[in-house]
Amino acid sequence: MTLSNQPPKGTSDWFPEELIIRQYIFDVWRRVCRRYGYEEYLTPLVESAEIYRAKSGADVGGKELVTFTDQGGRELSIRPEMTPSVTRMVSQIYDSVSKPIRFFSIANFMRNEKPQRGRNREFWQLNVDLFGSTSLQADTEIATLALDIMLEFNPPAHSFQLGLNHRQIINEVLDLSGVMPGKKQAVARLMDKWEKMGFEDFKSALLDLAVPPNGVDRLAGFLACDSLEYLLSQMPELSDNEGFLATSQLINTLTSLGYGEYIRFQPSVIRGFDYYDGMVFEIFDLHPDNLRALFGGGRYNGLSGIFGKQAFPAVGFAPGDETLRLFLESWEMLENIRVTSRPNISFLPLLSEDLTSEVWQLAKHLRAKGLAVELGLEVVRLGKALEYANKKNCQQLIVLGEEEFKNDIYKIKDMVSGQENEVELL
Missing domain, CATH: 3.30.930.10 (Bira Bifunctional Protein; Domain 2)
Structure with a gap:
């Protein structure tokens, strides 16, 4: 298999x-x-x-x-x-x-x-x-x-926005809409996804939950509100609702802190989990x-x-x-x-079999200094090493060949600028 x-x-x-x-x-x-x-x-x-x-x-x-x-x-x-x-x-x-x-x-x-x-x-x-x-x-x-x-x-x-609501506002709106206590969670879940459902399906589902027709209209009106001021004009009963007052104060505080352009009251923010009992919010991609x-x-x-x-x-x-x-x-x-x-990775190729020990020692030394070094495992020509370093998007190519070893140096080539520096081999 x-x-x-x-x-x-x-x-x-x-x-x-x-x-x-x-x-x-x-x-x-x-x-x-x-x-x-x-x-x-x-x-x-x-x-x-x-x-x-x-x-x-x-x-x-x-x-x-x-x-x-x-x-x-x-x-x-x-x-x-x-x-x-x-x-x-x-x-x-x-x-x-x-x-x-x-x-x-x-x-x-x-x-x-x-x-x-x-x-x-x-x-x-x-x-x-x-x-x-x-x-x-x-x-x-x-x-x-x-x-x-x-x-x-x-x-x-203008790429995102935080929508605020409050469960105490939602609970009072449910009461004002004639939703029976045992149906509140089910109605709240419908409200949480009403935009995906479409109004007719939303209305039908509410009626199936025994919400009275005038209550359906009230819930739809609530979900269409775009500000606390407009909500209060439609439902003055909320004027002393603790959640309404807290949300108003929270919006004012966030605005005073410079976040005003990112926040709004959004009644369709319900949150699906059963444990929320106060302020609720969602952040939306615009x-x-x-x-x-x-x-x-x-x-x-x-x-x-x-x-x-x-x-x-x-x-x-x-x-x-x-x-x-x-x-x-x-x-x-x-x-x-x-x-x-x-990540900033430097590539140290193995350019000669005879320099295997020296290349390993150099890699150990550079890593001890905090440099991320990828070590070549097979002997390659310098041209191949350059090609590999480019493909891997390495930041630097470190060169220790026969000529460099004779002169007690190694070279560091910046793969972005092309600049090359010589460093004394320790």
């Missing part, structure tokens, strides 16, 4: 050229998170399946789980997201450490979903979370951190060829209660590597990243 040399569906092999892009994204994530004082952590690749079934929603906590039973009869899942895992982890230490707790991680995940553009079964994700503060300042910090990550990529103007949500997050104060302790406040977000790569691709930023992020 001949085995396929392709990776499983929904997963990818990462060759060096593409890994450069992903590593660049990871480096940006780490740099900005550390700038804000966040500490890196990691959790196990697997968790109890019940953690996700309890709070991750019908899809992620159900049909998309990749599960197995271990030798002790416990049902485990490969993690499909990080939030329940880090909440479990923090619940171990929450009472004994100073607050707030600022954590981030970069990890891989698996969901048994249909692969599509920007969504693979295996994916990598940054998770940023702040635990232990109910303050609006914590929401502000998380929002600015997300925006600063996007700005760290140095994207063109390129016409890639109009999509890049990532999102929000406040989830109640999630930690599933671990048997008093719930503690939390807020966070999680961008994925593939959606950000598509963002960079849409705005034609990838090639520059490949060029500027390529």
Whole structure:
């Protein structure tokens, strides 16, 4: 039997050229998170399946789980997201450490979903979370951190936008629309994807959930609002809603900090996970060829209660590597990243069998000084060595041939400028 040399569906092999892009994204994530004082952590690749079934929603906590039973009869899942895992982890230490707790991680995940553009079964994700503060300042910090990550990529103007909403606004709108308590989660999930459904299908699905016709119209009107001011003119009942007031204050604060052009109130931002209970947001790519949500997050104060302790406040977000790569691709930023992020490698060819020991000694000396040196393993002519160094995009060619050895020197040729320098052989 001949085995396929392709990776499983929904997963990818990462060759060096593409890994450069992903590593660049990871480096940006780490740099900005550390700038804000966040500490890196990691959790196990697997968790109890019940953690996700309890709070991750019908899809992620159900049909998309990749599960197995271990030798002790416990049902485990490969993690499909990080939030329940880090909440479990923090619940171990929450009472004994100073607050707030600022954590981030970069990890891989698996969901048994249909692969599509920007969504693979295996994916990598940054998770940023702040635990232990109910303050609006914590929401502000998380929002600015997300925006600063996007700005760290140095994207063109008007290339992305952060859409803000609040679960307390959504809950009151559901009440005003006559949605029965037991139907709220189902209606919220419909609202989360109403733009993909089209209005008629959305309306029909709401009626199937026993939403009254005037409630359907009210929900549609809510989703069409493009500002808090317009929303208030349509639903004055929201004037004393805590979520409305918090969102208004958050937008004002972000605007005063210089982020105004990147943010807006967006009622269609619902977030699919069942654990969000406060501020929610999504960042959108505005390129016409890639109009999509890049990532999102929000406040989830109640999630930690599933671990048997008093719930503690939390807020966070999680961008994925593939959606950000598509963002960079849409705005034609990838090639520059490949060029500027390529490692600086020098090629040291073996030009004479008689100089094998000397070439190895030179490579050892240069590596000890911090230079990345790729060593030729077969004897080649200088012309072939130049050709190879060009193909590999090496920054320098280091030459130690018979003539150089006689003169106790080696040469360093810059492969970009062509400039050549002689260095004394030690």
